[in-house]
Amino acid sequence: MRLSVYIKESRYNISLAYPVILGMLGHTITGIIDNIMVGQLGVAQLAAASLGNSIIFMAMSIGIGFSTAITPLVAEADAAKDVSKVRSVFHHGIFMCTLLGLALFIAVWLARPSMFYMGQPQEVVQLAGPYTSLVAFSLVPMIMFQGYKQFADGLAFTKYAMYAVVVANIINVILNYFLIYGIGFFPELGIVGAAVSTLVSRIVMLLYMHYIMSKNEKLISYFTGFRIKEIKQSILRRITALGVPSSMQMFFEIALFNTAIWLSGSIGKNSQAANQIALSLASLTFMFAVGLSVAATIRVGNQKGLRDYNKLKVVARSIFLLAVMIEIVFALVFTVFHNQLPLIFLNLDDTLQFSDNTEAISIASTLLIVAAVFQLSDGIQVVVLGALRGLQDVKIPTLITFVAYWVIGFPISYYLGLHTELKATGIWIGLLSGLTAAALFLYLRFHYLTTRLLAKVPVHGA
Template sequence: MGLAVYKKEFSTNIRLAYPVILGMLGHTLIGVIDNIMVGRLGATQLAAVSLANSFVFIAMSAGIGFSTAITPIVAQGDAAKDAQTVRSAFHHGLLLCTILGICLFGVVSLATPLMHLMRQPDEVIALAKPFIGWVGFSLLPMVIFQGYKQFADGLSMTKYAMYAVIFSNVIHVGINYVLIYGIWFFPKMGMMGAAIGTVTSRVAMLIFMHYALSRNAQLKQYFSNFSFGEIKKSMLKKIVSLGLPSSMQMLFEVALFTAAVWLSGFLGKTNQAANQIALSLASMTFMFAMGLSVAAMVRVGNQKGLKDYINLRIVARSIFLLAIIIEIVFALLFITLHNYLPHWFVNAEDVVQLKDNTEVIKIAANLLIVAAVFQISDGIQVVVLGALRGLQDVKVPTVITFVAYWVIGFPISFYLGLYTPLKATGIWIGLLAGLTAAALFLYLRFNYLTKQYITGDGQPETLNVNPKPINHGTT
């Protein structure tokens, strides 16, 4: 099959994915803004933000991963013109996200003492402890927001989350600026100003999302007459059965990157700060693939609802190809600019911390070379994972991601980082190995499943399907 059949799907993929990409970039930008603004205070403060956020990001990944269970159910129900399934998935998913958000905040709060067991620098721990309390609380509005977002994404209405995140970032930057540096009559709070900015912006994001969706006339049927009497064990069980493995998939990957933060901490604060710089930049480019992953989940879910498995495969592969092209472009940019990008995050002219900052820039530049290569693998694995979620296949991919990241990736990172002269660069080579293994085996899984569906050997879920193409806007 020629490339033309895949390329003709690019415009539809981009139209659906770009609001998600901008929204995900906005989420990442909150962390990047914190890193840039706090990085101006010194390498110790940047390392402390990195350490604190590593705990929060693990919990956040579990929440975001769980919430993705809502999207394929909504997308499949929408394709089948089954409004009751869509409504049920939304209400049950929102309830579960609220409960999960509360639990994740509690877990992060209780896990704070682990910092002392991880051989992190004492001065970094002292700064990270109060920061993590505030940012940990922001998990509650963040995970509830995800419930709304995944519902809207399943209906191909991907712009709402984009607007909400843009709104929250405007608030975040403003609060950060005045509270970190003590502008006007505001107190100079340093790192804690960034923490308060994160909490406030995420609460605002949730309020915006609820208001925007509930005011949409097309969605009013899903917001009216909610009752706990509508909560059914069967839908709770279905969302949990999809959400828990999806949560574990994202958790395994984010935990691997978090382990890289901790391993870098063993090597000292300059390695930890450099790791955070490279991770921040790689995370921003990864959001493009994440947006395409959501597009894969929605479009594959739609085609599954329509039982058009041949077109399902074409749509999914077109998204895979688009992701590869985009990530190659970013890889070339990283290689070209690897000596310049780290300067965004530290003040190289600070005479007091000149030695530390110079070392941070040098280490980060080397890490970006590895990041240039691994983000191609990272992009492939996440879009294939999105397609598998659209098929509601989550259990086998969970095993694949665990093996790839923790049986293959982490041991390599651990050995090369702590027992060879490669140090931080060795840690990132392990990340590359894990992501490459995940990309390969997840694609083999997708290829196997879609062959079964096309030949009739699979067991597709029975729905009352109206076999007409879907033409939602991305409002």
Template sequence: MQLTAYTKEFKKNLNIAYPVMLGQLGHVLVGLADNIMVGRLGAAPLAAVSLGNSLIFIALSIGIGFSFAITPLIAEADGARNIEKGRSYFQHGIVMCTIIGLLLFGVVWFSKPVLYYLDQPSEVVDLALPYIDIVAFSLVPVMVFQAFKQFGDGLSQTKYAMYATIGANLVNVLFNYLLIYGVWIFPRLELEGAAIGTLISRFFMLGFIYFILKKKKKFSTYFIWAKKSLQQKIFKRLFNLGFPTALQMLFEVAIFTASVFLAGTLGTNAQAANQVALNLSSMTFMIAVGIGVTATIRVGNQKGQHNYEELRRIAFSTFFLVFIIEAFFALGFILLKDLLPVFYIDNAEVIALAAQLLIVAALFQLSDGLQVVILGALRGLQDVRYPTLICFFAYWVIGFPVSYLLGKESAMGSMGIWFGLLAGLTASSILLYIRFNYLSKKLIERGVIKDLL
């Protein structure tokens, strides 16, 4: 098959992906603003933000994974023009996400003492705890926001979540500036100021999307609370769809969080450098997430039409697209490795360590991007159980042992930790590709046999 068979799909893929990219990127940019502004306070405060956000991101990944179940159910009801069913899924989704947000807040809050037993610098832990107290509560509004976001995505209205996240970032930057440094009438709160800025921005994000969706006539009927009471079978369906995705996200986020803890055992500067490289790679990863959602939508559409050859071709177009984009980012990381860390912190040792890590980060851009898009394609096939097992095996049976063994100070230090990440992501992308290749060929063969009969 000629290359143009794949490249001609790039424009359509990007049109679907870009609002999702910007929406996901918004979550990371909140952390970026915190990191850049807090980094001016020194290595210890930056390391504390890294440590605090490591717990928050684990919780957030679980919650977002569950919320992803809302989108296909809303889309299914919308395709059938069944507003009553769509409204029920939407309202059950809001209740589910609210409960999950409260549970995650409680889990993070009660997990704080664990940080003292993970061999982290004591000064970093002491700074991180007040930060965690505030940011953990922001999990509640952000999870309710996710319910509205996934509802909008299910109706193919992805732009409103994008507007909300862009606005939230502006609010976050403003209040960070005022509260971290104590500008004008505001007190100088440093790390706690960054946490309050994040909390305010996430309530703004929720309020924005709620009011903009509610005032739109085409959404108004969904906001009329259903007369029927909440039904267990609908919660069960949401759970069965969301739980495997939550585990997939948890396994990946947890391996990166483990890198934060392992870096902390090497000292404050190593942990700060790890956070710089991790934040930069997280931003490029969100581009791949957008293409992964596109893969889910387009593969799912072709599956519904039983057009399996087109399904395979379109899926491969998303694989090629993400490979090209991530190769561009990889080159940028290599060329700008000494410059990018300067935006975060003015510490020569941290900058030098981060520059080394960005070389490894450049290498795993390709693996990381491919694996998340292939996961999206498999989700479009409604294949979730085996990919979850693959993710666990790749990250925790292959990746983490390499990070642990090579990440010791007597071995390769920070570079060793990131070589473990590279090993896990590469294994994941290869195994997931094998899985998709097998399933897509099997579907084509079944289609051919069916036609012959």
């Protein structure tokens, strides 16, 4: 098929994806700003935020991954003009996201003492405890927000989450400034101030999302008729059947990256801080692929509902191509500026910590070279996962991600990081290996499924 056919789809792909990208970038930039502001306090504080967030992100990955089940179900029902099903999926999805958010908060709060047994620097663990407790509670509004977001995404209203994240980011940055450093009459809370800011901004984000969606004339009917007694086990099982495997897919990847944080911490706080710097930058570029992944879920879900499998394959491949082009650009940026980008995070004018900061920056610059290479693999695997989610194929992809990240990626990270001179760089080579394996096998899975679907369709029905 000619390249022009795929390029023709790019305009609509971008129109769907860019609000999601901007919204996800908002989340990531908030984290980067937190890291920059906390990093000005020192390497130990930055490492503590990294350690605390490693546990938070594992819980968050489960919640966000589970919530993604809402999008393909809504997209399919919307394409079929089934309004009652759309409403039902929305109500059941919000109900489950609320319960899951509470469960994840309790799980993280109970898991905090485990940080003392991870072989991390004691100074870092002591700083991470209070920070983790506050950010853990923010999981409740965060996962509820995801329920609203995935519903809106399924209806192609992808801008609402972007607006809510922008508002939350502004609040977070302002509160960070006053609470971390103790400006004016505000107390100087240090790393805890960043946690308070995160909690407040996520509560505002949820409330704002509910407000702007409920005021939309096209959506207002979906906000009526919610009653606990109308919750049906059949719908809960349908969402769970998609949500649990989807949450595991995201969990396996996030857990691998978190393991990189812990392995780096066992090497030393400078390696852990460097890992956080490189991970923050890689996460920033990854959000572009995440936005395209959401577009893939929506568009593939719509074509599945319409049973137009020829169009489905064209749409998906057009998004894959767009992701590859974008990630090549980011790979070049990381390669060219790998020595300059880490300088944003640490203060080289701090004479007391000059040695630590210099070492952390040196390690981070090397990690960015590896990150430049895995941009392609990371981008491909997430957009293909989005397309598979649109097909409501989640079980086999979950197995693929487990094997790629934990049978292939983790052993390489562990061996090269702790048993060779590569250290932190070796850990990231393991990440690269896992992501590359996931990208390859997930694409093969998508090709197999779409080929099988097309084989069942008569030529005149294309």
